[in-house]
Amino acid sequence: MSEHKHEHDPVDASQGWCCDGRTWAEHASEGGECCQPKGTDLAHLPAEAQQKAKERLSEASA
Ligand SMILES: [Zn+2]
Secondary structure, three states: OOOOEEEEEEEOOEEEOOOOOOOOOHHHHHHOOOOOOOOEEEHHHHOOOHHHHHHHHHHHHO
């Protein structure tokens, strides 16, 4: 059983963030591992990624 739901993906930032604005978990689930260390804080991302991440968060909570 596999459902493909892409409309309102929950943002799981419990494991940190990727440098491209995705969550660590998202990149890890796609490539097996994220390019960032686990638990990377939002504040440690490049400005562009921080902005993306914040957009993701506000969309998810909308
Ligand atoms: Zn990554």
